[in-house]
Each structure stands twice: as C-alpha cells, then as structure tokens.
Amino acid sequence: MKRSIFFLALFVAIPALAQQPAEIRYQADPNFLKLPPDTHLGEAVGVAVNSKGHIFVFSRGNSTGPAYGASAAQLLQFLPDGRFVREIGHNLYAWSFAHSVRIDKDDNIWVADKGSDMVVKFNPEGRVVMVFGRKQEASDEGTEPLKHPKPPLPPVDGMFRQVTDMAWDSAGNTYISDGYVNSRIAKADKNGVWLKSWGEPGDKPGQFNIPHSIAVDAQNNVYVADRSNRRIQVFDAEGKFLRQITIDVPAPADARAAIGAKPTANTGTMAPGVPWTLCITPGPNQVLYTSDAYPGRIYKLSLDGKVLGMLGKAGKQPGEFGWIHSIACPSENELYVAEILNWRVQKLVLEPTH
Numbered sequence: 001m002k003r004s005i006f007f008l009a010l011f012v013a014i015p016a017l018a019q020q021p022a023e024i025r026y027q028a029d030p031n032f033l034k035l036p037p038d039t040h041l042g043e044a045v046g047v048a049v050n051s052k053g054h055i056f057v058f059s060r061g062n063s064t065g066p067a068y069g070a071s072a073a074q075l076l077q078f079l080p081d082g083r084f085v086r087e088i089g090h091n092l093y094a095w096s097f098a099h100s101v102r103i104d105k106d107d108n109i110w111v112a113d114k115g116s117d118m119v120v121k122f123n124p125e126g127r128v129v130m131v132f133g134r135k136q137e138a139s140d141e142g143t144e145p146l147k148h149p150k151p152p153l154p155p156v157d158g159m160f161r162q163v164t165d166m167a168w169d170s171a172g173n174t175y176i177s178d179g180y181v182n183s184r185i186a187k188a189d190k191n192g193v194w195l196k197s198w199g200e201p202g203d204k205p206g207q208f209n210i211p212h213s214i215a216v217d218a219q220n221n222v223y224v225a226d227r228s229n230r231r232i233q234v235f236d237a238e239g240k241f242l243r244q245i246t247i248d249v250p251a252p253a254d255a256r257a258a259i260g261a262k263p264t265a266n267t268g269t270m271a272p273g274v275p276w277t278l279c280i281t282p283g284p285n286q287v288l289y290t291s292d293a294y295p296g297r298i299y300k301l302s303l304d305g306k307v308l309g310m311l312g313k314a315g316k317q318p319g320e321f322g323w324i325h326s327i328a329c330p331s332e333n334e335l336y337v338a339e340i341l342n343w344r345v346q347k348l349v350l351e352p353t354h
Contacts, residue, residue: 021249024300024309025351028319032082032347033057039084042072044338044345045325046101046111050124053080055328055336056088057345058101058111069145073098073113077126082347088126094118094135100165100213100326110166112176117146117160119176130192132176133160146181152201155182158194165213165278169220169237177211177224185211185224185239198239203229205241210269213326215278217286217303225275225290228268232275232290232305245305247273247290255295258314258322258341263294270294279329287332291324298324298337300353309353316342 033055035041046058055078062074073095077085088109089095097115104110108129109122116135123129136143146161155161155178164179172190184199185208199208209228216222221242222235232245251272256262263270275290280303287308288301296314298321301307312321322341329335335348 021307022309022353024311024353026311027349029347030318030344033078033345034082034084036084041343043340043343045098045340047326047328047336047338047345048101048103049328049330049336050103050107054078054085056101056103056109057338058098060098071096075101075111088122094120096135102166104168112163112165114162114164117163119163119166132188133163148181152181155184155197164211167214167216169216175214175216175222177214179211183208183211196239205244212276213278215280217280218283223278223288225278227274227276230271230274247299247307249273249307249310251295256314257294258296277324277327279327281329281332289327289329289335291327293323296321
C-alpha cells in the first residue's frame with residue numbers, strides 16, 4: 001500500500017539578521033519504486049532521471065565476496081511511475097563499490113565506482129561505450145585498499161583514487177571529482193581525451209578535502225561539494241576559482257543524528273551545512289539543491305548561494321532522511337533522494353517557494 005506523508009512547515013519569526021530560511025512544505029513517497037521479487041536496494045548512493053522521466057538508481061546491493069570488503073554495486077532502471085525496467089551492467093568488471101550515477105543531455109548513463117576507481121559511460125541502450133580510469137589488478141601482489149599517505153602520492157593523469165562523481169558542460173566536456181585521495185577535479189573532452197586537472201588536498205581556494213559531488217550550470221560554471229571543508233566551491237570551465245558558498249543555518253536544538261553522536265563542533269563531515277550532494281535544476285531559472293547528514297536537511301539555494309528554503313530532518317520515517325548521498329532534480333519542485341542508511345529512494349513533491 002502506498003504510503004505518503006505531508007509535512008507542514010512552521011515559520012518562526014526571529015530577528016532579520018539571524019532569520020532562518022523558510023521551511024518548504026513537501027510530500028514524500030518512500031515506496032515509489034516497485035522492485036521485482038527478490039531484488040533489494042542496499043545503500044542507495046546514486047539516483048538520476050533521464051529526458052523520458054526514467055529513474056536510475058545506483059545501489060550498494062547485489063553484494064558478492066567476503067564478509068569484509070565485499071563487492072557492492074548494482075544499477076537499476078525504473079519507469080516514471082516507478083515500475084522496474086531492467087538491471088544495467090550485470091557482472092560489469094568495474095562494479096566494486098557504487099558511488100554515483102548521472103545522465104547527460106543525450107541520455108547516456110554514467111556511473112562513478114569508488115571501489116574500482118573507474119567512471120563508465122553507457123549508451124541509452126545500456127552498453128558500455130567509454131571508460132575512464134583503471135581498477136587494480138586482482139593478480140597483483142600489492143592489490144589492497146588505497147592508503148592515504150601524507151604527503152599524498154602524486155596523481156596520475158587518466159587515473160583516479162576513490163572517484164566520486166561527474167558532470168558536463170554545454171560543449172560535452174566531462175568534469176570528474178577525483179575524490180577521497182587525489183582531491184582534485186579532472187576534465188576530459190567529449191571524445192574522452194584527458195585535458196587537465198586542478199586541485200590538491202587542502203583548505204585554501206582551489207584545494208579540496210573530499211570533493212564529493214559535482215554539477216555544472218547553464219553558464220558552464222563548475223560547482224564542487226568540498227565536503228570536509230564544509231563548502232561549495234565554484235570555478236569556471238578552466239578551473240579558475242570564482243567563489244565559495246557556505247550554508248550557515250544552525251541545527252535545531254532538538255535535532256538528532258541519524259547515526260552516531262550529535263556533532264559538537266562546526267567541523268567535519270557531520271557538521272550542519274556540510275554539502276554531501278549537488279543537483280542543479282534545468283533552466284531557464286536554475287536553482288541548486290544540496291543536503292547534509294546532520295541535521296539531515298535538504299537546502300534550496302540560488303546559484304549565488306542564498307538559501308531560499310530547506311526541508312526535512314534525520315530519521316527513518318517517510319519524509320525523514322538517513323544520510324542523503326544523491327539528489328536528482330528534474331524540476332524545481334520534484335526531487336528524488338537516495339539514502340545510505342535507509343536503503344531507499346524517496347520521491348519528494350515540493351510546494352513552490354515564492
């Protein structure tokens with residue numbers, strides 16, 4: 001039976017200099033996707049929507065291997081009404097530890113697999129047409145989880161270390177966030193030719209501490225969720241730093257963490273306003289959606305960084321969130337959110353903000 005929940009917002013008047021952004025009213029459907037028998041989502045880490053309204057979910061499901069370090073990645077496609085269509089890339093060589101899925105303007109399907117250090121492009125029919133990076137060889141004596149030496153090892157053009165996400169500009173260039181180890185952004189042209197990269201570990205402009213998600217606006221500005229630096233950095237198409245955005249909205253006094261202890265400082269991955277996700281809506285009037293793990297909210301921003309509204313909180317019930325890892329925003333008032341802790345994708349319908 002379909003379950004929905006409707007959340008009413010309470011606006012609290014506070015002084016103008018510290019005024020909270022308005023709460024956005026929304027409906028949430030946690031059972032929108034109709035999985036076939038004996039098919040289950042694991043940690044839902046990626047969600048995307050193509051031009052026909054089909055929904056693609058990248059999940060840490062279909063686990064195989066040992067109890068510790070098992071391979072976990074499965075890509076599923078659904079119709080606009082949530083009915084299951086197919087699995088894409090079953091037994092693909094790149095499948096190791098799912099991280100993100102995106103759809104480009106031509107409805108090609110792209111995935112970033114953090115475990116294999118690879119980005120894979122599928123055509124709309126679901127066939128592999130391009131690969132970036134290379135996974136470690138199973139036969140190599142030194143094959144093991146990547147380490148994080150300090151100072152870090154120099155990055156290698158064409159290769160990644162725990163890659164996280166990808167996006168495209170109007171010319172078809174691909175921008176890849178090479179996330180947990182290299183802490184940089186890579187750029188390749190529409191033919192897959194490696195053009196350049198920028199960034200390194202650090203907290204200065206143009207440096208990163210886990211570039212976790214990436215998006216490009218209609219003006220070809222590149223937005224990077226610099227997660228552990230608690231900011232969104234914005235660059236031009238050549239990697240020139242333009243500005244940064246921070247979300248400085250305090251957590252409610254009664255906020256609960258989805259898992260673990262409540263953060264006690266405004267630093268680290270669990271601090272309020274830490275951007276885990278990025279999604280920019282189609283034009284002509286684009287807005288940016290992002291989310292944090294604590295207090296578990298989604299934020300609606302203008303592209304210049306003004307918080308236009310927010311919604312949600314951490315929890316397990318419909319309309320609550322457990323570590324949103326990806327947001328798809330086919331329109332300003334329709335969102336799909338993929339959650340790690342709750343093993344699900346929720347469809348959200350938002351009331352328009354004015």
